[in-house]
Amino acid sequence: MPTPFDQFLNTTRTISDLEAANAVLSWDQETNMPPAASEGRAEQLATLSGVAHRMRTAPDYTGLLHDLRSDGSGLEEWQRAAVRETSRDIERASKLPERHVSTLARESALAHDAWKRARAASDFSLFRNNLRALVELKRQEAELVGYGAHPYDALLDIFEPGMTVSTLRPIFERLLDGTRKLLGTIRESGVTVDASMLHRTFDPDRQLKFAHETVAALGFDFNAGRVDLAAHPFCTSFGIRDVRLTTRIYPDDLRSCLFGLIHEAGHGMYEQGFDSKLARTPLASGISMGIHESQSLFWENMIGRSHEFWSWAYPRLRATFPEQLADVDLESFYRAVNMVEPSYIRVEADELTYNLHIMLRFEIETGLIDGSVEVDEVPELWNRRTEEYLGITPENDAVGCLQDIHWSFAGFGYFPSYTLGKLYAAMLREAIVKDLPDVSAQIESGDFGAILGWLREKLHRWGRQKSASEVIGEICGATLSERPFLDYNARKIARVYQTMP
Numbered sequence: 001m002p003t004p005f006d007q008f009l010n011t012t013r014t015i016s017d018l019e020a021a022n023a024v025l026s027w028d029q030e031t032n033m034p035p036a037a038s039e040g041r042a043e044q045l046a047t048l049s050g051v052a053h054r055m056r057t058a059p060d061y062t063g064l065l066h067d068l069r070s071d072g073s074g075l076e077e078w079q080r081a082a083v084r085e086t087s088r089d090i091e092r093a094s095k096l097p098e099r100h101v102s103t104l105a106r107e108s109a110l111a112h113d114a115w116k117r118a119r120a121a122s123d124f125s126l127f128r129n130n131l132r133a134l135v136e137l138k139r140q141e142a143e144l145v146g147y148g149a150h151p152y153d154a155l156l157d158i159f160e161p162g163m164t165v166s167t168l169r170p171i172f173e174r175l176l177d178g179t180r181k182l183l184g185t186i187r188e189s190g191v192t193v194d195a196s197m198l199h200r201t202f203d204p205d206r207q208l209k210f211a212h213e214t215v216a217a218l219g220f221d222f223n224a225g226r227v228d229l230a231a232h233p234f235c236t237s238f239g240i241r242d243v244r245l246t247t248r249i250y251p252d253d254l255r256s257c258l259f260g261l262i263h264e265a266g267h268g269m270y271e272q273g274f275d276s277k278l279a280r281t282p283l284a285s286g287i288s289m290g291i292h293e294s295q296s297l298f299w300e301n302m303i304g305r306s307h308e309f310w311s312w313a314y315p316r317l318r319a320t321f322p323e324q325l326a327d328v329d330l331e332s333f334y335r336a337v338n339m340v341e342p343s344y345i346r347v348e349a350d351e352l353t354y355n356l357h358i359m360l361r362f363e364i365e366t367g368l369i370d371g372s373v374e375v376d377e378v379p380e381l382w383n384r385r386t387e388e389y390l391g392i393t394p395e396n397d398a399v400g401c402l403q404d405i406h407w408s409f410a411g412f413g414y415f416p417s418y419t420l421g422k423l424y425a426a427m428l429r430e431a432i433v434k435d436l437p438d439v440s441a442q443i444e445s446g447d448f449g450a451i452l453g454w455l456r457e458k459l460h461r462w463g464r465q466k467s468a469s470e471v472i473g474e475i476c477g478a479t480l481s482e483r484p485f486l487d488y489n490a491r492k493i494a495r496v497y498q499t500m501p
């Protein structure tokens with residue numbers, strides 16, 4: 001007779017397999033699928049999601065979960081965590097009536113089309129009514145799910161469990177203040193960085209080969225993963241031993257393929273690092289979007305844009321592109337990939353000014369959800385804040401409030417994850433430097449084993465067993481803070497712009 005936990009695990013694993021099959025189909029859609037297959041693929045995806053949803057909400061299964069929750073005695077710690085996290089996912093879903101879910105899906109599909117047209121025409125009015133409908137639905141969702149102090153908390157919770165507006169606001173204010181001071185330091189230095197060498201012509205095959213070799217050296221396991229090309233880079237996982245990365249290549253921008261792939265490999269190494277006993281359960285996943293993003297940003301920026309890293313990697317890059325980089329020394333290259341310059345487009349922003357893009361979206365989203373900002377005001381508010389924070393004014397809505405896909409799929413609450421990822425990454429970096437005193441020398445010699453081992457031991461292997469605040473508290477002995485991120489940037493800016501902090 002199987003125990004209740006075994007019964008629970010059986011169904012959980014079946015659901016996980018269905019979701020993995022769904023992920024394979026989605027991955028194929030982005031990488032290989034012929035265009036005429038899209039309608040059939042949509043049906044297949046809907047069928048698999050439907051079966052998984054029915055299994056997850058079946059009374060037998062929810063009853064079993066309820067029993068295991070009320071009496072978890074005899075369960076190991078990871079087993080109790082599996083029950084807790086599975087219940088968490090189901091509880092939220094159960095508060096949303098099917099009508100709400102289907103209306104949201106339909107409105108999102110319409111909004112996504114409208115957004116594409118609006119962005120192409122750079123005309124916010126083509127998207128306005130769709131955005132209004134989605135905001136209304138997400139406000140309803142916040143009421144249905146429930147929240148403490150601010151309705152936006154209910155949306156933040158989807159991506160960053162436990163995070164609230166009242167926690168984020170003061171951190172964002174201090175981050176804004178610190179960022180402005182650092183931008184002032186750069187201006188006062190009068191130093192300009194030349195990044196033009198990154199835009200010479202670089203053979204795509206060689207770029208991809210170099211990026212491959214780099215992420216393999218960092219520790220991405222190609223026996224348990226692979227890389228393909230896609231229009232928008234992403235990482236997806238069908239299991240701990242099957243993690244897929246994608247990247248894109250621009251011949252005239254050396255950064256996109258390499259840093260894009262390091263970024264996705266950061267996500268991928270996290271996915272490859274979960275304890276194998278968590279496989280095919282909800283615990284074999286990142287704690288939150290912010291923690292997931294901390295892993296990609298740690299490798300992309302804190303390792304991949306460090307001077308130590310390029311001391312090791314630059315001779316190899318130069319050997320790959322001897323003509324293009326003949327007149328570029330290590331120092332100039334290092335400064336080029338760390339140039340700070342305010343720009344309109346979030347995804348092209350540098351490490352420091354990136355957060356300013358997030359803050360203005362956070363302000364607009366919280367306002368839309370609590371009713372203090374009207375949809376009609378969005379373009380104006382967007383431009384005003386861009387000018388205030390970045391000192392530049394978007395010339396049209398396409399490079400302003402229409403640039404991001406997130407609102408078109410009702411992804412309110414997602415944007416803060418990016419900044420949280422940066423703050424977590426800097427906190428983790430500080431802890432690594434403390435724990436591994438010769439980490440700089442290791443990076444300079446292309447040895448990343450100790451760093452990856454440290455991340456595996458302290459963070460990856462736990463999967464979703466611990467919360468973000470628990471794991472950060474244990475590792476860093478502190479709560480979420482902007483201070484390590486600002487310190488790290490101050491040191492980098494002093495080096496790149498030849499100033500003293």
Ligand code: ZN
Binds near residue numbers: 263267293
């Ligand atoms: Zn990412």
